[in-house]
Amino acid sequence: MLEEVLFAGFGGQGILSSGMLLAYAAMAEGLHVAWVPSYGPEMRGGTANCGVTVSDLPISSPLVAEPTTLIAMNRPSLDRFEGDVVPGGLVLYNASLIDREVLRTDVRVLAVKANEEAERLGSVRVATNVMLGAFLAITGAASLRSAAEALQKVLPPHRHSLIPANERALEAGARIASRISSKLGLWGPGIGSVQP
């Protein structure tokens, strides 16, 4: 198993911490992991992205140049990274902020209105974890339970009040992905696409 996931969005969307959550969750399950951040000079409002590699073998290059999955949280991220995804890979995008469809026809696509979903759960700040929940349900890279447990480590103590909202976000994302996949048989060997 080798998953090379690129989380991309703008500063403040929790891009780096969602990536870290995946890394912690997979590490807890005994997998090899690496987390590499890259962000613009401004912490908030600038572009932010991080690459997370999860593998059952030792990781040689931890740099995610050709992601197996792209989680795009805003339009500039989709524009910039859509072309890099490996053929047959997965594109999860935030349809709340992205007003176009994915142009690639050789990748699997799932659009999720992550901001709306997150707001419904209590905080727009958990939107990226809605996407992470969907990713985990589709790929099985780590269990939802490991991700939920890792929240303790990723969130600083003064943010632990947000753990329940984050757990709900992970579950909601997983539910959305499973509902769609069971309906369409989407995540099997073929190429599928679910867009608004």
Add this chain to the structure above:
Amino acid sequence: MDKVLMEGNAAFGEGAVRAGCRFFFGYPITPQSELPHYLARRMPEVGGVYLQAESEVAAINMVYGAAAAGARVMTASSSPGISLMQEGISYIAGAELPAVIVNIMRGGPGLGNIAPSQSDYFQVVKGGGHGDYRLLVLAPSSVQEIIDLMAVAFELADKYRNPTMVVGDGVLGQMMEPVELGPMPDLVLPAKAWATTGTAGRNTRNIVNSLYIQPEELEKVNLRLQAKYSQMAKEEKRWEEYRLDDAALVLLAFGMVARIAKAAVDKLRAAGIPAGLIRPITLYPFPDIPVTQAAERAKAFLVVEMNAGQMVEDVRLALCGQRPVHFYGRTGGVLTSVAEVTGAAKEIWEVIE
């Protein structure tokens, strides 16, 4: 054993603490600021001293002073800051004091940028400051290896009474990987009879100095230093080999780039090209042993660096023209990729075949 996810810069700090380092003097600069940030919290927990100096020049001279007093001491900076420290590093080398300096290299020359780079190879390996001196130089390529090599860095510094530099780049500094820390080691540090700790229990004064007015006297010091560097060259070369046994095309890379090159070797092997990798772990002394050994089977070498071609000169020196040595590099803080390295290697292989 339980693993923890740790950032590279923090691992330099934790590795130092576990190696018995209790004094840190430094000045912030991206992309290594997480290291002093980590130690500002960690040093007080172990009864150590964290001090943010007013400049890099002050920091390295504080290191000089603490090392003279026999402390396990370190500083850290990034390329432009390391340039500012060169006078002090030369003094520490001349006074034969053990100290550890971490350089998280960034794009240069000049202020350059904060992106990852390896363009300080010449500076750290060939001198940097004035005078005939050498540093021991270590180049980890994973967060676990940072922890392991920081212990080695302090041991070697003490063994040779010589400054050791540990180099990384911005990616290695800011990436996170699992590490096994284990329990805090119970260290018994070697006694330092030469340290300037006062004359209690002693009749003679210890003097730490790098000033020798008489040329003949300074020449003796230089000869002693050179003998020490020869011993390092004999005993301290370290490297990792990967799929090297039957390699006809040998890649060389250090630090983060070695991991990209390792992935490239796998791609090349999958394409039927017998590639292998030598990863120098010590940059000084340069591990020429595996290079000359590999030349017995290899048809060509490819050195990959994030600079315009620096370590490649040491590879050419090791081979003395026996085999063609090619170079592929990116500069200015641009990361190379597995695809680029694989492509460069394939072009070389096509010419050979």
